Each structure stands twice: as C-alpha cells, then as structure tokens.
Amino acid sequence: MKLKSTEFCTTSNSIKMNLLFILLSTLLLASPTEAFTLPLSRTISAVTSPAQLLSVTSTTLFSSPNEADDLGEKFGGFTTKQRLREEIESPFRKVRLAFFAFSAASASVALYFSALAALKANMGGFSDAMPLNEALESCAINLAGALGFGALSYREVKVGQANLERIAKGGLLARLVVEPANAPESVAAQKAFRKTLKEYRRASRVVIASGGTEYINKLAMSLCSDQLADENTLPEALAGVDIVIVPVLLNEEYKVVDVKSAWRSAKPGPDDRNYDSSRADEVIAFPLGFNMWNEYVESEIETALGQGFDVLNKGFTITVKKNGRILRRATGLPPYGDYIGVMEVADGSKFGMPGDSERYGGP
Numbered sequence: 001m002k003l004k005s006t007e008f009c010t011t012s013n014s015i016k017m018n019l020l021f022i023l024l025s026t027l028l029l030a031s032p033t034e035a036f037t038l039p040l041s042r043t044i045s046a047v048t049s050p051a052q053l054l055s056v057t058s059t060t061l062f063s064s065p066n067e068a069d070d071l072g073e074k075f076g077g078f079t080t081k082q083r084l085r086e087e088i089e090s091p092f093r094k095v096r097l098a099f100f101a102f103s104a105a106s107a108s109v110a111l112y113f114s115a116l117a118a119l120k121a122n123m124g125g126f127s128d129a130m131p132l133n134e135a136l137e138s139c140a141i142n143l144a145g146a147l148g149f150g151a152l153s154y155r156e157v158k159v160g161q162a163n164l165e166r167i168a169k170g171g172l173l174a175r176l177v178v179e180p181a182n183a184p185e186s187v188a189a190q191k192a193f194r195k196t197l198k199e200y201r202r203a204s205r206v207v208i209a210s211g212g213t214e215y216i217n218k219l220a221m222s223l224c225s226d227q228l229a230d231e232n233t234l235p236e237a238l239a240g241v242d243i244v245i246v247p248v249l250l251n252e253e254y255k256v257v258d259v260k261s262a263w264r265s266a267k268p269g270p271d272d273r274n275y276d277s278s279r280a281d282e283v284i285a286f287p288l289g290f291n292m293w294n295e296y297v298e299s300e301i302e303t304a305l306g307q308g309f310d311v312l313n314k315g316f317t318i319t320v321k322k323n324g325r326i327l328r329r330a331t332g333l334p335p336y337g338d339y340i341g342v343m344e345v346a347d348g349s350k351f352g353m354p355g356d357s358e359r360y361g362g363p
Contacts, residue, residue, distance in 0.1 A: 097156040107145030114138040174198035181284035210248040211315025223280035225272035235280040256293040
C-alpha cells in the first residue's frame with residue numbers, strides 16, 4: 001500500500017489565508033495613527049524675580065536629554081522620552097509593524113512549500129502532486145503576499161523613523177534661545193530677558209529668517225527704513241498679529257554667527273530713507289547659543305541647497321505657528337502681506353486656540 005505525504009499548502013487554503021491577511025491589514029491601516037497626542041507645550045510657572053527667570057530660561061526644556069532622568073538617556077539616536085511620545089502619537093504603528101512582519105514571514109514560508117509543489121508538478125512522477133497551473137498560481141499569490149507585506153513593514157519602519165526625527169527636531173526648536181532686540185544694554189539685564197522659543201508659544205508666531213550678510217541687510221532695510229513714499233509701518237502691523245522675526249546670519253560656510261552687530265550696522269541703499277535699526281525692535285529677537293542654532297538649521301540648509309536655492313543671497317524663512325508647529329518654509333524675504341492679512345486664519349489661531357474667546361469671540 002502506498003503512503004501519500006502530507007500536502008502542506010493547497011491553492012484554496014493559500015487564497016483564503018492571503019485574503020484574510022489583506023482584510024486585516026486594511027482594517028489596521030484604517031486605524032487612527034494619532035489618536036492620543038501629547039500637548040506640545042507645558043505651562044512654565046510664574047517667576048517673581050530676574051534671577052528666577054534666568055533659572056527658568058536656562059533649564060533644559062521639552063524633549064531635551066537630561067542626564068539625571070532615565071527618560072533622557074539616548075539609544076539609537078533618540079531619547080526614551082521621544083520614543084514614548086512617538087508611540088503615543090501613533091499607538092497602532094507597532095501593532096501594524098508586527099502584523100505586517102508576521103504576514104510577510106508567513107507568506108514566505110507558504111511560498112517555499114508552493115515552490116516545492118510546483119517543482120514536483122513540473123518533474124512529474126509524484127502521485128500527490130497538484131496540477132502545475134494551480135501550483136504556479138499558489139506561488140504567485142504567496143510571492144505577492146511576501147513582497148507586499150514586506151513593503152508595508154518597511155514603510156512602517158520608515159514612518160516611525162521620520163516621526164522620531166520630527167519630534168527630536170521639534171524639541172530642539174523649542175530649546176533655541178533668543179534675546180529680544182529691545183532688551184536693556186547691560187549684560188546682567190540682557191540675561192534676564194533671554195527666552196527660548198518655547199516661551200513664545202500661544203503668545204507669538206516666530207519667523208526664522210536665515211541668510212547671508214546681503215540678505216540680512218535687505219531684511220533690516222525692509223523693516224527699519226522708509227522704502228516707499230509713505231512711512232514704513234510694518235513693525236507695528238507685524239506686532240499687531242503677534243509676529244516675532246528672528247534674523248539668523250550665516251557665514252560663507254553656512255554657520256550661524258552673531259547677527260546683532262550686522263543688524264545695527266546695516267547700510268541703507270539709495271531707496272532707503274530714515275533708516276533706524278531700532279524701529280523694529282518690538283518684533284525682532286536675536287539668536288543666542290550658536291551651536292544649537294547650527295544644529296537646527298543644518299538640515300534646513302541642506303534641503304534648500306539640494307533644491308538649488310541660493311541660501312546666502314536669497315535666504316529662507318521658517319514660520320512657526322503659535323502651537324509650536326511649522327506652518328511653512330519658503331525662500332526670500334518674509335511675506336509681510338500674508339502675515340498681516342491672513343495669518344490669524346492661516347495658522348488656525350482664530351479657530352483652534354482654546355482660551356482665546358476674549359479676542360476672537362465665541363464660547
């Protein structure tokens with residue numbers, strides 16, 4: 001009596017299993033990826049003296065590594081705190097990753113046995129061999145499953161990496177230090193006036209304008225001189241929509257250097273009348289802590305150069321909304337008209353800033 005070997009993979013079972021995998025993957029992809037998002041800012045306690053204010057501004061802030069805190073310990077280039085926040089923002093990403101990876105492995109095993117069945121059918125002489133066309137169909141289905149689920153697994157890994165990079169860069173943006181242009185001249189008083197960009201959240205929109213010496217000169221003239229027939233009222237108008245501009249001077253090596261002296265000594269052209277560098281002090285803040293600024297703008301500069309833009313002469317701007325997120329990146333001087341005309345709607349403040357009922361009306 002002949003004994004038949006067990007048939008590990010049939011066409012009908014293979015089709016059913018792959019249809020089940022596709023159905024489950026569709027359901028998982030439809031799940032919300034940002035169900036529970038942590039607040040982007042925390043309230044900073046009130047201070048009663050300049051010394052306390054200096055202590056607050058020098059404290060390491062959101063998403064910053066803290067050697068005394070286990071959550072600040074880095075591994076794989078990111079802190080535990082940043083990884084936890086990424087998991088909270090995308091709570092089902094690891095579930096999807098595990099499912100897709102398991103499905104890819106399962107389809108690969110099924111493909112192995114399907115290939116054996118196809119080989120037996122092609123060679124002939126096996127009583128338990130399935131028809132060749134069915135074996136080839138099973139191979140095609142399993143191959144598509146292995147490649148498809150493998151691609152989905154890779155995509156989840158890349159998405160998670162991109163989320164971590166975004167969170168880390170957002171934390172670095174929040175920790176950047178500036179000094180308002182209208183700060184007192186004494187060094188001790190200036191230290192008390194220094195702020196991190198995180199402290200501007202909910203109160204102001206920050207525009208980072210980076211470029212070379214010529215770009216900074218044009219920026220200064222656009223705000224501090226009369227270039228048209230009438231008086232330049234841009235600083236007052238920008239202050240009315242809570243805009244703070246941070247000029248960032250880059251040298252020939254695309255490194256951030258001191259901009260305060262370049263701003264104060266900007267040279268007006270023939271069309272620039274009544275230049276006074278202090279006219280825009282209400283809406284200007286100068287960057288401090290150049291190492292952190294270099295770290296932040298490095299990737300922005302690389303992106304701009306990769307797209308063929310002249311970073312030094314034409315410059316670029318990064319507009320940060322009141323909630324701390326990036327609204328847009330653009331080249332050239334800041335679009336003052338857009339800021340003054342539509343900024344309240346463009347960054348969602350008029351509709352999405354809780355607690356602003358007194359200003360915008362509503363409940």
